[in-house]
Amino acid sequence: MAIKKMICIGFKSFRKRTVINFDEGFSAIVGANGSGKSNIIDAFVFVLGALSAKSLRANNIKDLISNGGHGMGPSDTASVEILFDNADRSFSLDLPEISILRKIDRKGNGIYKLNGKRSTRKAIINLLDLSGILPNSSNMIMQGELFRLINMNSNERRELIEDIAGIASYNDKKISAEDE
Numbered sequence: 001m002a003i004k005k006m007i008c009i010g011f012k013s014f015r016k017r018t019v020i021n022f023d024e025g026f027s028a029i030v031g032a033n034g035s036g037k038s039n040i041i042d043a044f045v046f047v048l049g050a051l052s053a054k055s056l057r058a059n060n061i062k063d064l065i066s067n068g069g070h071g072m073g074p075s076d077t078a079s080v081e082i083l084f085d086n087a088d089r090s091f092s093l094d095l096p097e098i099s100i101l102r103k104i105d106r107k108g109n110g111i112y113k114l115n116g117k118r119s120t121r122k123a124i125i126n127l128l129d130l131s132g133i134l135p136n137s138s139n140m141i142m143q144g145e146l147f148r149l150i151n152m153n154s155n156e157r158r159e160l161i162e163d164i165a166g167i168a169s170y171n172d173k174k175i176s177a178e179d180e
């Protein structure tokens with residue numbers, strides 16, 4: 001599985017339609033302070049179903065909609081689409097590519113689309129969970145979080161490794177089986 005591209009329209013500093021292509025292998029995002037590097041990460045977290053504005057460095061979900069720029073006024077909506085390569089069928093859908101789109105407006109309405117068709121956050125989260133990608137799991141390390149990882153005690157570190165290895169959900173099942 002790989003991310004092929006991301007398309008932002010009216011999301012934070014991306015007032016105009018902005019396409020970010022990712023080549024195979026390792027990608028690095030470089031740019032001056034305030035140029036929008038972290039906004040790209042926020043766009044990932046947003047499109048993958050984040051609920052809290054705080055996790056996207058905003059006070060309110062509406063702050064994610066662009067205030068304008070590039071000679072354009074404020075945007076009415078913010079949308080982010082992410083396109084995954086699914087050649088290896090990492091996603092449990094028999095399609096070569098998976099597109100996930102999330103769009104919000106200033107009235108507080110929001111929609112999700114899966115490969116162009118209306119979907120729900122729950123359905124998308126389920127699909128991502130089965131494929132091992134969720135924004136709150138350990139495959140995204142946010143700015144500042146490295147200190148937390150360094151300062152962990154050995155138990156917390158083991159829990160993290162179990163989480164990454166996908167064992168954590170089996171531990172939960174074991175505990176609930178023992179309770180029965």
Ligand code: ATP
Binds near residue numbers: 013035037039040
């Ligand atoms: P640094 O190197 O300092 O971490 P960065 O490249 O990560 O910088 P970001 O935090 O991604 O920068 O971008 C910050 C910019 O995004 C600011 O200039 C801010 O004005 C702009 N921005 C944030 N929200 C919006 C919005 N709703 N509308 C327009 N611009 C926005």
Ligand code: MG
Binds near residue numbers: 037038039
């Ligand atoms: Mg930054």
